Amino acid sequence: xxxxxxxxxxxxxxxxxxxxxxxxxxxxxxxxxxxxxxxxxxxxxxxxxxxxxxxxxxxxxxxxxxxxxxxxxxxxxxxxxxxxxxxxxxxxxxxxxxxxxxxxxxxxxxxxxxxxxxxxxxxxxxxxxxxxxxxxxxxxxxxxxxxxxxxxxxxxxxxxxxxxxxxxxxxxxxxxxxxxxxxxxxxxxxxxxxxxxxxxxxxxxxxxxxxxxxxxxxxxxxxxxxxxxxxxxxxxxxxxxxxxxxxxxxxxxxxxxxxxxxxxxxxxxxxxxxxxxxxxxxxxxxxxxxxxxxxxxxxx
Amino acid sequence: xxxxxxxxxxxxxxxxxxxxxxxxxxxxxxxxxxxxxxxxxxxxxxxxxxxxxxxxxxxxxxxxxxxxxxxxxxxxxxxxxxxxxxxxxxxxxxxxxxxxxxxxxxxxxxxxxxxxxxxxxxx
Numbered sequence: 001x002x003x004x005x006x007x008x009x010x011x012x013x014x015x016x017x018x019x020x021x022x023x024x025x026x027x028x029x030x031x032x033x034x035x036x037x038x039x040x041x042x043x044x045x046x047x048x049x050x051x052x053x054x055x056x057x058x059x060x061x062x063x064x065x066x067x068x069x070x071x072x073x074x075x076x077x078x079x080x081x082x083x084x085x086x087x088x089x090x091x092x093x094x095x096x097x098x099x100x101x102x103x104x105x106x107x108x109x110x111x112x113x114x115x116x117x118x119x120x121x122x123x124x125x126x127x128x129x130x131x132x133x134x135x136x137x138x139x140x141x142x143x144x145x146x147x148x149x150x151x152x153x154x155x156x157x158x159x160x161x162x163x164x165x166x167x168x169x170x171x172x173x174x175x176x177x178x179x180x181x182x183x184x185x186x187x188x189x190x191x192x193x194x195x196x197x198x199x200x201x202x203x204x205x206x207x208x209x210x211x212x213x214x215x216x217x218x219x220x221x222x223x224x225x226x227x228x229x230x231x232x233x234x235x236x237x238x239x240x241x242x243x244x245x246x247x248x249x250x251x252x253x254x255x256x257x258x259x260x261x262x263x264x265x266x267x268x269x270x271x272x273x274x275x276x277x278x279x280x281x282x283x284x285x286x287x288x289x290x291x292x293x294x295x296x297x298x299x300x
Numbered sequence: 301x302x303x304x305x306x307x308x309x310x311x312x313x314x315x316x317x318x319x320x321x322x323x324x325x326x327x328x329x330x331x332x333x334x335x336x337x338x339x340x341x342x343x344x345x346x347x348x349x350x351x352x353x354x355x356x357x358x359x360x361x362x363x364x365x366x367x368x369x370x371x372x373x374x375x376x377x378x379x380x381x382x383x384x385x386x387x388x389x390x391x392x393x394x395x396x397x398x399x400x401x402x403x404x405x406x407x408x409x410x411x412x413x414x415x416x417x418x419x420x421x422x423x
Contacts, residue, residue: 004312005386014388022389025309029389036397043401047408054412057419063345078346086338094331097379101323104315274310277381284379288372295368299345300361 031278035285038247042289045243046296049236061233063298067132082298085128086290089248092121093287096255096280103273108262111276115259118283122252129245136237237297244293247286254279330378337367 004023014021022029053060067082095117102110258279267273315323341364348360377383382390 004309005384020309021386022392023309023312023386024389028310032389032393036393039397040400043404047404050405051408051412051415054409055415055419057416057423079342080346083338083342086342087335090331090334090338093375093379094327097327098324100381101320101327104313104323105317105320106314272310272314274313277310277313281380284375287379288375291368291371291375295341295364299341299364 025274027278028274028281031281035281038285039289042243042292045236045240046292049240049297052232052236056232063300066136067298079298081128081132082294085125085132086294088121088125088128089287089290092118092125093284095121096283100273100277100280103267103276106268106273108265108268111262111267111273112259115255115262115276119252119255119259122248122255122283126245126248126252129241129248133238133241136234240293240297244286244289247289251279251283251286254282326378330374333374334371337371341367 007023013019020026020029063079067079095114099111099114099118102114258275261267261275262273267275344360344363348356352360382393
């Protein structure tokens with residue numbers, strides 16, 4: 001960055017008054033302080049998640065088994081969608097830092113170009129998250145655990161994203177419309193004729209022990225229980241990614257406002273593009289948080 | 301009224317076309333690094349069970365933590381330009397944060413293990 005921060009000044013001069021001992025402006029310092037406090041909030045959420053996960057004695061969902069779907073495609077793609085989201089956010093961070101760099105050269109059209117790309121990237125990320133929520137909410141067929149501990153992969157007629165053959169370690173179960181189980185064999189090996197109607201519903205209700213799921217009031221397709229493990233898992237998922245997603249959304253709005261101000265030439269007249277830099281700090285922070293959410297929620 | 305008591309540090313941050321080239325080069329280098337690290341993480345997450353024994357999970361877990369910290373360091377130091385700021389502001393931002401977070405982590409992990417022990421023993 002060069003500038004005042006690289007000048008060798010003695011402590012007497014730095015702290016002697018009449019200047020910032022840190023060689024940064026008031027606005028930038030306050031943005032940093034805000035980011036530190038916000039980082040503490042996010043850390044609190046992630047440590048809270050870690051606390052619950054460490055203290056639980058029940059099975060905990062595994063990221064690469066839960067997040068394995070892609071829009072419009074069948075089959076299993078563990079973590080690919082989240083990886084795409086991560087890539088989008090990192091690249092929008094790159095375009096932001098390029099906008100800041102263009103600002104240091106007073107290159108107005110460069111700032112507009114890169115800032116516009118940043119806004120687009122951020123909007124894509126928020127949209128991706130909407131799809132992920134939607135998918136997590138209504139489920140994908142998924143698995144259920146019966147009372148002897150066996151895990152059954154349930155083909156969900158309404159939403160047939162996954163090919164169950166990809167689900168290793170699961171028994172296969174066919175399901176009729178309405179999610180009625182149609183097991184080939186029951187535990188114990190007895191052949192069972194196709195069960196339909198009330199009998200199937202009874203089987204579904206009595207033979208199946210759900211992992212307590214995430215009942216969501218607007219859950220689509222009449223699924224009563226989400227298959228993705230304990231309730232707390234879903235709570236943390238919605239809260240952490242929701243809190244982060246709201247930050248991304250605010251970031252997009254802030255970047256958009258700054259973009260409009262740049263286009264109106266306000267910063268060019270002011271003589272510097274520090275506002276872009278401050279908005280950039282916030283935007284990079286959002287990316288930074290996602291790096292941690294990605295690791296501690298999806299990977300670990 | 302124009303104020304003359306404010307030093308505009310941002311004016312000092314301006315740089316020339318040649319210097320900008322160097323800055324951009326560094327940005328793309330860091331981008332490449334972040335992309336590679338993320339690819340490694342995702343590939344490891346998706347396929348580690350087919351490549352390694354289940355007992356390798358602990359090593360993989362710590363690999364993730366280290367890779368994440370590497371990514372975070374590059375984002376903060378290069379993209380957020382904290383590496384280019386004065387040492388005193390770097391310390392003021394990073395040290396208090398590190399202090400709080402290490403304490404929070406310690407409490408979180410320590411207490412969660414005790415709670416797990418309670419669940420297992422008395423439930």
